Amino acid sequence: MPSNTDNRRQMRSTARFYAVQALFQMEAADQSYESVCQEFLDHRFGAEIEGDLYSDADGDLFQSLVSDAVNYQARIDKLTDSALVEKWPINRIDPTIRALFRAAGAELIQSGTPVKVVISEFVDIAKAFFPDGREPKFVNAVLDHMARDIRPDEFVQR
16 A cells, blocks of 8 residues: 555656646647646546546646646746757647646746656656657756756755
């Protein structure tokens, strides 16, 4: 039986995964923050849909990530652009990865979660979406660059 700490960690990981999905859905279907968040909270967290059981998630973290990604999108996109090669701006990358960068950027900007944890969590999400591709390495490199801009103090040599 998982401990409370393991369960809380899993619910936070799931919240990050759902936040990426919600941000993707908001962009792809041109839906509002309110409608997408409500859909996830009401119909996905811990639900069974067509025989698939959806994990429960930390609703507060989920809402915070999606809200902060929306509120800080211009800043996050600028940080992402600065980490990408000049000829490949954020609007040219895969929309799933774009949603991932926005959720991760929101967590880096607004939370006290250690940089290493944020990067590791979102690289794992990239692996879930792109299990056979090079995308997880790309995500790791871009998030590392973004994190150094957002929280340089966590990279100071000791």
